[in-house]
Amino acid sequence: MEMINVENISFSFEDGITRIMDGISFNVEEDEFVSIIGPSGCGKSTMLRIIAGLIKPDGGKVFYMGKEVSGPVRGISFVFQDFALLPWLTIIENVKLGFSLINITEEEKNRRSTLLLDSFGLSGFENSYPNALSGGMKQRVGIARALASDPNVLLMDEPFSALDQLTADTLRSDIIYQLKNKDLPVKSVIMVTHNVEEAIELSDKMVILSAKPSHVKEVINVNMPRPRSKRSRKVAALMDHIYAELAKD
Amino acid sequence: MDFYAALSLLRMLVLDTGASWVRMFIALGISIILSLILGIYAAISERFGRIIIPIVDIFQTLPILAFFPIVIVVFVGILPGYIGINAAVIFLIITSMIWNIIFGVYESVIVLPSEVMEMAELYGLSTWQRFKKIFIPASMPRVVQQSILSWSIGLFYLVTSEIFSTGVSQYKVTYGIGVFFGTIGSSNLAEYLLGIAVFIVFVIATRLLFFKPLENYFSRYSRQQSTSAGYLRIHNIVHAPIRFIRKRVTGPTRIQDMGIRIGRVILKPRLKKNEPKPIYVKRKSRTGSRTKYATAAILLAVLIILLYLYPQILPYEYIIIVNLAFSFARVWFAFLVALAISIPVCVYLIFMTRQTSKYVLLFQIIASIPATILLPLIVAPLSAYQYGAEYTAFIVFFLSSIWYIIFSALGASKAIPNSIDEVKNIFGVRGREAWQKIYLKAIMPGLITGAVTAIAAEWNASIVAEFFNGSGNISSAICPSITSLSAISHFTGSGNAVSLGIGKLLDISLSCNNITLMLIAIVNLSVMIILINIFVWKRLYNKTSAIYR
Ligand SMILES: Nc1ncnc2c1ncn2[C@@H]1O[C@H](COP(=O)(O)OP(=O)(O)O)[C@@H](O)[C@H]1O
């Protein structure tokens, strides 16, 4: 089943001068991990926000499970590049924001948040404030909050790029492990990244965008078995191909 | 003074100061609540913001104390007896406190990263939840910070208005520290000193027992308190304010941010390219100046129409302008002297000692002691000299302004990076060059914002500094000849008076119940201040910010 259809999206910011997107289409199937790659400033973050229903496109449509997206949708959640935690709320309060749209009791919210934080290795930090946490921990909270709303589709905007390499690597494998957890309703993930290696490692499908006004240059289905070592020849060849493609602009 | 007399005086002083403090806390509470509502609304509604922010900016620099006579007349007219006069005093304190708190709230909300709002939208937070969980807590650190400044401005208004109201016997608050200082003669030096001591104890206690805990409590709310190094730290401390500054800057509340920008100029830290945008990206700077020009134009038009419709007030206009010119000279002379002294002091404290935070607290406390409190002490001895009243006015003006300048420059310096010393040493910059290229440039923005507040404070002080009548009543002898410059200049009341000055004129017109004269004088004063703001301060500010960006 198709989870997300992006159909012929075009967009320019209100100043109207710069066209950001020009007829972008792709779709995301159930159980698919899709990454969007493109040069900096080409509109990847904007694209993700359009899918989330936070920004309206000038032309084209986005469908979530066949229904048109015209505002934030319950089944879609978002992980922000800069975490977007509220520094004046404790960790658990931050996570509980994710339940705002779900009608459950306060105790239930507390119980579930504690479980989520637990599964991300954050037990004991429930009542700390975000500023006391390291970047990697903050993003764990951001992801826990995103999962709290029981999403079917998880959108991630460069979730690891504000972190140092080592932290990013650990968090990445943790998240993949979490996403495989059958209890989670997450069916598909769309991740924006500019890290080609990361994209190849994680994706079932890669959408490559051109510089702005951006269009889809290529959609690559990655059918290689996991784990994918960057030393394997196939991976190296794909990386070369993508770098060449990105450099063409 | 024997022991028991001292004890009963002390009791009275505590009662008086306590009464003043109750007024202050009521005013602060109301100011904070109103500021949260107005500031948040101005930030989330572009249209409302476009109107309210320039207005706030104007009021921030107007000498609202000059309106006090009118406020009293109105409130006492509406409300019975001491309720009216207290309402007037509290209203007045609010008008002195509220503006920069509104700015603080507005700025805190407007620099929130757009991700926060997107998050709120994604998870469907209601309007009330957004206020409770996002806007209000985001504003609180700045609210506390601004409240500290507001508190000292408010004390100035409070004491000055209490002193002032004693001069006009029919409008009088019963308890209040200003009443005490207004009625005490300089002969009672011991009583006076005891009064000052009690006042200072209250000031320090408030700073340490009220504001300090609040500061500590809300500091963890602050987005600038990131403990992690690297990107986040740079992002939070540097980017957000800078991005905001590019959009809209005015008023004396951006002290720190300006310093940060200087840091950037000097050190040029690498900026991350992919900056998250603040909430209301599209907002541009055009918001400000138009409304201001409009206000100045309207006031000017009102004045001209008034003069046209009522030609009989033309002589008033003449009197007012002459008086204004005298005050202008006094105010600016005192300001320039204060500036000349505060620059080396600031440079010394900032660059030679590098321990400004200690001094900031000290200056905050000193700045909270209103210069007008000195009046009873200095008036009598100085009036023995030929231009005694001029010296009095100079001292009050000078003390009203210097702390604000120093305070603001030191505040801005917090953001000047430590490594400026290293830069200086590596390249061997010293002497004249160091002054020109580093010291003056670095403290310039702080000086400019401080100057605006300082001059506003001087104008406010003028209604007591230029004419201090002690406890006596103004004789009605002056009233019939109020349009005669020489009559005004020779009139000294029962106390201390400069020859000519707008503050003196305002006092006399109130005592003579000449509301027309008072109103026209206030309009003139306001027009002048707004014009100076637009054509001097705003320009200077824009020029510096253009360079410092
Ligand atoms: N609010 C805005 N107003 C105008 N232009 C914007 C705004 N937000 C982003 N842009 C521009 O749109 C382009 C796409 O931005 P973005 O989606 O963040 O790119 P990416 O995530 O691919 O780096 C960039 O060139 C950026 O400068």
Ligand SMILES: [Mg+2]
């Ligand atoms: Mg982006």
